[in-house]
Amino acid sequence: MAPPPEQHEAATRPKMEKHQDPNPIEYENSVYQKGLQYQRPPFTFKPLEWEALAAARMSAESAGYVTGNAGTGETARKNREAFGRWSIVPRRLVKASGEGFPDLSVTGLRTCAGGVAGGEKGDKRLPFPIACAPVGVQRIFNPEGEEAAAAAAAKCRVPYIMSTASSTSIEDVAKANGDGERWFQLYWPPNERQDTTKSILYRAQKAGFSALFVTLDTYILGWRPSDMDNGYNPFLRSDQIGVAIGMTDPVFRASFKEKHGCEVEDDMGAAVAEWTRTVFPGMSHTWEDIKFLQEHWKGPIVLKGIQTVEDAQHAVEAGVQGIVVSNHGGRQTDGGNSSLGVLPRIVDAVGDQLDIFFDSGIRCGADIAKALALGAKCCLIGRPYVYGLALGGEEGVAHVLKSMLGDLELTLHLAGIPSSSPKDLNRSVLVKESDLF
16 A cells, blocks of 8 residues: 555654753752752652652552563563672772763664664764653553653653554654654554554654664563453553554554444544554564565664574564664563573674664663663663653653663763773673672
């Protein structure tokens, strides 16, 4: 099928003055300056308290959805425990470089090469080595949802990855993100619905999303006791939560009308069920299917959910530009290995052939530092920024992102590590805690 008609106006990025990179350390300074006037910040800086505080603000269904894990939560626990197995070894009397504080910028990402389809070629510099992970149904955490998170990410100069399961349209998220760096995450429809896949990709590229992240481990939702205890699946309800992209997609809407003889608004129950079956088809694609995405996406492609060296090597053979070493934060499969545990093996096998992103379990700046030292080029922040969204909308998301970056910069600075570049932040600055005893 030909690309969708020009029904969707391009979500053009407004012309703004060029941003200066935010200074993470300055956020700490501003808090202490306000403290001189006896002002306390609206949000805590204790990262392990964000979850409980956010859960207290949400409904049982929303809290269960974002805090819950697959099975007994074993995989999620392993993700967190893995960080404690590695320790940062501080160096003393290290001469500072540049302006004195560590440089957190990222360069040489294949994932940023080429930019938006038809745009400039060449690698792009990112101010910081983190991005907002794709998280769906954000309006169940805060009415402002994805628009608030995308706006905060742009202001913090952090890439925003939009989920196919968003509760906001592609075009509206792009508008909220403005001139920010944005990437699109695909929950991949089955081959029988390739027309819908092409429509989604077309819309995302037109709206300025420059890289495609394809989630491989969620072609059906995992066994999630918290959601089942609440009888809650946000993708089955007759509203826009989790299905906004489908309800605003011209190809899906036309297909639904042809099949049912009415608009999606006339039978939301049937429309929602059909869209959910489209993006969670129950069965996995194959490595051969990657070619279809490469034919219809004019930009970098990143495969999310890689947990083995073999699959990482398959990704190289498929010709994609990156992978995300991720187990979906322990939300999809229980009893699995930690993502951080397998990261070094994957880096050793393919780290020089594609970009390696990392997620699953990151809660603070030291976690980011350890993942980067083990070879990740960029880390995806997931649940923490969602907790910020629940606690304070756009301001809450910005607080979490700035806090994690400030924590990262001071962690490196006080450990005598001049930058987050692999030449400075690598395995030489780590030790296995078990080797010390």
